[in-house]
Amino acid sequence: MNSNIQARPASGPSSHHGSEHDRLKRDVTAFQSFAVAFGFVSIATGIFTAYGAMLSTSGPMGIWTWPVVVVGQLMVALVLGSLAARIPVTGYVYQWTSRISNPVFGWIMGWISFTFLAIVLCAVDYTIASTVLPVLFGYEGTAMNAWWITSLVIVAQAVMIAFSTKFTQRFNAVAVTIQLVGMIGLVVLLFAVGAINNELDFANLTSTGAIGVEGYYAFGELTKAGPWIMGTLLGAFTIVGFESAANLAEETREPARVVPRAMWQAVLSLGVIGMLFLIAVTALLGDPTALGASATPIADVISRVLGPIVGNFLLVLVVISIFSCGLVILLSGTRLVWAMSRDERFPGWQLWHKISPTLHTPVNATIFVAVIGQVILALFSQQTDALFSLFSAATLLPAIIYAVTVLMYAAKRHQLPPSQGFTLGAWEVPVLVLAIAWLAFELAIFRDASFAKPWSYVAVMFGLGALYLGYLLVSRGGPGGLKMPELIAIDSILDADRGADFNAMPAE
Incomplete structure (x- = not known):
C-alpha cells in the first residue's frame, strides 16, 4: 500500500513521496502495535x-467515574479503529480528515493533534520528576x-527514537x-499486604473526603463543574492515545487488521487493571483528607504499605512505564510531523520529511518535536500548578480531536470504502451514539474556570496554526493546492500489496 499511495503527489508540483529516503520500514508486529497503544495510555502514568x-x-x-470513562473511550476506540482499518496511513487523524472531509480541515486536525502530542509529552515526562522520583530517592x-x-x-x-525505531519498539514492548x-x-x-496488616478501609471507596456531600453529584454552574463530574478527568487524562497505533500504520504488518484490535484491546485491558489498582490504593489511603495534601499520594501509599x-522496586517499574509512555508519545x-511534512504541509517541511539513509528514521522530525517539548516545558516549568495545567491541556485536546473525528465518521461512514480488517457491523449506530454522548459530556467539563490556562495554551497554538495555514493557502493558490491522494484506491492497493510488503520483511 505504501509505495503506490506515496507515489501520487499530495500537493504542489514536486513530490517526495515515492523516494526510498522518505519511506519507513514495515516491521512493526501485532504485539508491538498493541504495545504502542498500551504504552501511550499507560495507567501507571495517568x-x-x-x-x-x-x-x-x-x-x-x-x-x-473510571468505569464511565472506560466505556466512553472504548466506544471512541471502536470508531477510530474503523477509520484506521479503512485508511491505514501514517498521520492518523490528519490523514483521515483530509481524505474524508477536505484537506484544509485535515490540516487543522493535524495541527491540533500536534499540539496535543507536544504537551502530553511534557505532562507525562514531568510525572517522573514530580510524583515518583522525590519518594523514590527521598528528596524534596x-x-x-x-x-x-x-x-x-x-x-x-x-x-532512542532517532537512533533506531526497531530498538525503540522492542524497548517499549519490554x-x-x-x-x-x-x-x-x-x-x-497491595490487597494482600493490606489485608494481612488490616489496613484496608473500604469505607474510603464511598467517602467524599474533604469535599462536601451537598451538591456532590450536581452538574454544576456555568463556569463550575460538579465535584463528582470533575473526577472523570482522572480517566479522561489516562485513557487517551490508544489511536497512536494508527500513527505507525505504514510500519505495521497487516495494519487494517492489527491496528484496530490493538486500540480496543489496550483500552479494555487497561480499564480493568486500572479500576482494580484504584480500588486498592483508595482502600489503603488511611486519612484521605491528610493524603489529599500530598504531591505524591500514590507513591506515598505504595511505600507505606509495602515498605521501602x-x-x-515497584516505583522503579513505574518509572520505566512512564518513560515508555513518553517514548511512545514522542514517537507518535x-x-x-513526518507525515504532514511528506505532504509539504508542516512548517519547515523541507527538513522534517527526510528519512536518515543510515538510521532509517526521521531524525530531523524527532529533534524538532523534542525541541518543541522543551519549549513548552520551559513555559510551564515555574508554575506551582504546572502538573495540573499540563495534564488538563493534555485532556482537553484529545477530547476535541475525538469529538470531531467521531462526528465526521458518523456523517461520512456510508462513503467510506469497505475494509476486510475490522468492521462494527450492526453495532455501528449504538457505538456512535454512546461515543458522541460521552464526548459531549466530557467537553462540558472544560467550562470550569480552573481550565483557563489550558484554554490559553490551546488558543495560542491555534493562533500560530491559523497564521501558517493562511500562508499555506496563499502560497498554494487556495484550497485546491492542498489536494490529497484519492481515498477510493486505498483498500485495493492495500489488498494488492499486503502480501508483497509482508514477504519482503526479514524474519524476526
Whole structure:
C-alpha cells in the first residue's frame, strides 16, 4: 500500500513521496502495535499524574467515574479503529480528515493533534520528576529540579527514537510487559499486604473526603463543574492515545487488521487493571483528607504499605512505564510531523520529511518535536500548578480531536470504502451514539474556570496554526493546492500489496 499511495503527489508540483529516503520500514508486529497503544495510555502514568488532583476535586469517591470513562473511550476506540482499518496511513487523524472531509480541515486536525502530542509529552515526562522520583530517592521536589530532570528525560527519549525505531519498539514492548506484570503484581500485593496488616478501609471507596456531600453529584454552574463530574478527568487524562497505533500504520504488518484490535484491546485491558489498582490504593489511603495534601499520594501509599525495599522496586517499574509512555508519545508526534511534512504541509517541511539513509528514521522530525517539548516545558516549568495545567491541556485536546473525528465518521461512514480488517457491523449506530454522548459530556467539563490556562495554551497554538495555514493557502493558490491522494484506491492497493510488503520483511 505504501509505495503506490506515496507515489501520487499530495500537493504542489514536486513530490517526495515515492523516494526510498522518505519511506519507513514495515516491521512493526501485532504485539508491538498493541504495545504502542498500551504504552501511550499507560495507567501507571495517568493515575500517578492525576490521582492527587482527583482527591482534591472529587475525594476518594471520584474513582467511580473510571468505569464511565472506560466505556466512553472504548466506544471512541471502536470508531477510530474503523477509520484506521479503512485508511491505514501514517498521520492518523490528519490523514483521515483530509481524505474524508477536505484537506484544509485535515490540516487543522493535524495541527491540533500536534499540539496535543507536544504537551502530553511534557505532562507525562514531568510525572517522573514530580510524583515518583522525590519518594523514590527521598528528596524534596521543586519546580526547578522537576524542570531539568524532565528535560533530560525528553533528550534520552529523542536519542532512542532517532537512533533506531526497531530498538525503540522492542524497548517499549519490554516496558509494556513490565507494566502488565508489574501493575497486576502491585494490585495483588497491595490487597494482600493490606489485608494481612488490616489496613484496608473500604469505607474510603464511598467517602467524599474533604469535599462536601451537598451538591456532590450536581452538574454544576456555568463556569463550575460538579465535584463528582470533575473526577472523570482522572480517566479522561489516562485513557487517551490508544489511536497512536494508527500513527505507525505504514510500519505495521497487516495494519487494517492489527491496528484496530490493538486500540480496543489496550483500552479494555487497561480499564480493568486500572479500576482494580484504584480500588486498592483508595482502600489503603488511611486519612484521605491528610493524603489529599500530598504531591505524591500514590507513591506515598505504595511505600507505606509495602515498605521501602519492595515499594521502591515497584516505583522503579513505574518509572520505566512512564518513560515508555513518553517514548511512545514522542514517537507518535515524530511520525505525525513526518507525515504532514511528506505532504509539504508542516512548517519547515523541507527538513522534517527526510528519512536518515543510515538510521532509517526521521531524525530531523524527532529533534524538532523534542525541541518543541522543551519549549513548552520551559513555559510551564515555574508554575506551582504546572502538573495540573499540563495534564488538563493534555485532556482537553484529545477530547476535541475525538469529538470531531467521531462526528465526521458518523456523517461520512456510508462513503467510506469497505475494509476486510475490522468492521462494527450492526453495532455501528449504538457505538456512535454512546461515543458522541460521552464526548459531549466530557467537553462540558472544560467550562470550569480552573481550565483557563489550558484554554490559553490551546488558543495560542491555534493562533500560530491559523497564521501558517493562511500562508499555506496563499502560497498554494487556495484550497485546491492542498489536494490529497484519492481515498477510493486505498483498500485495493492495500489488498494488492499486503502480501508483497509482508514477504519482503526479514524474519524476526
